Amino acid sequence: MNFRTQLELPNYPMRFGLSHRFFATGSCFAQHIGARLENYKFEVSTNPWGIIFHPLALLRLLSGDSGTQKATFLHDDNYFHPYYHSDFSADSEELLMAKIQIAFEASQRILSESDCLLLTFGTAWGYYHHKSKIIVANCHKQPAADFEKKLTSPEEILDAFSNFYERCYAPRPIVLTLSPVRHLKDTLPLNAVSKSVLRLAIHHICEKYVNVHYFPAYEWLIDDLRDYRFYQKDMLHPNEIAVDYIWQNFVAGLLDAETQNFIKDWTKIRLALAHRPFNPTSEAHQKFLKALLKKLNNEKRVDTSIEQKSIKAQILG
Numbered sequence: 001m002n003f004r005t006q007l008e009l010p011n012y013p014m015r016f017g018l019s020h021r022f023f024a025t026g027s028c029f030a031q032h033i034g035a036r037l038e039n040y041k042f043e044v045s046t047n048p049w050g051i052i053f054h055p056l057a058l059l060r061l062l063s064g065d066s067g068t069q070k071a072t073f074l075h076d077d078n079y080f081h082p083y084y085h086s087d088f089s090a091d092s093e094e095l096l097m098a099k100i101q102i103a104f105e106a107s108q109r110i111l112s113e114s115d116c117l118l119l120t121f122g123t124a125w126g127y128y129h130h131k132s133k134i135i136v137a138n139c140h141k142q143p144a145a146d147f148e149k150k151l152t153s154p155e156e157i158l159d160a161f162s163n164f165y166e167r168c169y170a171p172r173p174i175v176l177t178l179s180p181v182r183h184l185k186d187t188l189p190l191n192a193v194s195k196s197v198l199r200l201a202i203h204h205i206c207e208k209y210v211n212v213h214y215f216p217a218y219e220w221l222i223d224d225l226r227d228y229r230f231y232q233k234d235m236l237h238p239n240e241i242a243v244d245y246i247w248q249n250f251v252a253g254l255l256d257a258e259t260q261n262f263i264k265d266w267t268k269i270r271l272a273l274a275h276r277p278f279n280p281t282s283e284a285h286q287k288f289l290k291a292l293l294k295k296l297n298n299e300k301r302v303d304t305s306i307e308q309k310s311i312k313a314q315i316l317g
Helices: 028-039 055-062 093-113 154-168 188-208 217-225 240-254 257-273 283-298 305-312
Strands: 021-026 043-046 073-075 078-080 116-121 125-129 147-151 174-178 212-214
Touching: 021 028, 021 055, 021 093, 028 043, 028 116, 028 240, 043 093, 055 093, 055 116, 055 154, 078 093, 116 188, 147 188, 154 188, 174 188, 174 217, 188 212, 217 240, 240 257, 257 283, 257 305, 283 305
Parallel strands: 021 043, 021 116, 116 174, 174 212
Antiparallel strands: 073 078, 125 147
């Protein structure tokens, strides 16, 4: 008897390797996958504007609108920008705009050079700022009366995506995902509405553009794993086991065979690098370090100079 509803791995027409560059942006899932790609020596830019949940706010930045002409928000003597996460803040507007401009120009350059865009939508509920006349990325603790909570439609998301894709993005693969994290502040019923809107929008986008593909992280957590033991203590965010399971499906579905073999090899090396001995000066541990250094030196598929330097610093004599 099978007590799980297992999800089949989609058959993607493209595969990526270590030489490919990724741009991962959106909600928390982009952060998780970006971190794992980085751990396995991929060149990846992850959420250069901070975590952004709403697709219109995200696609606006991807389309080249830095928002530097928009008014900033002031909270606790710090300035924030409605287009960006609270990671972007400064004690003066001038400094904030300078930080934004540097980060935005760098992200646009990296986006133009990337081989794949990993894009994650988090919520269809947006906060419309009356004065700026935009859906903000973050309210930055401004008065609630300054905003109107609005549900974005699938058609609005499709239009925003089309504007980005057709005007600003060369024909490279895009992997779209839907965040499985539930937004309880919207209530569970309204969260369900939000996720349904986003899933429908993603479906229409993938139907319209042949090189845009859906990666079902949402379904793997909600329908396949479907158990609170795969969640963190808040019962909302996936735990390490769940993220690892989804990452394994990402590897199997989207990375080529050579890269999959490298990931298996590098996983063993990463475990060895993370080893913390009881006695660092013992003969056994010194022998272990020398063997690990030899493995790193023999690994020619990626640059291991940082790891080699760390091991050499631990070897005595």
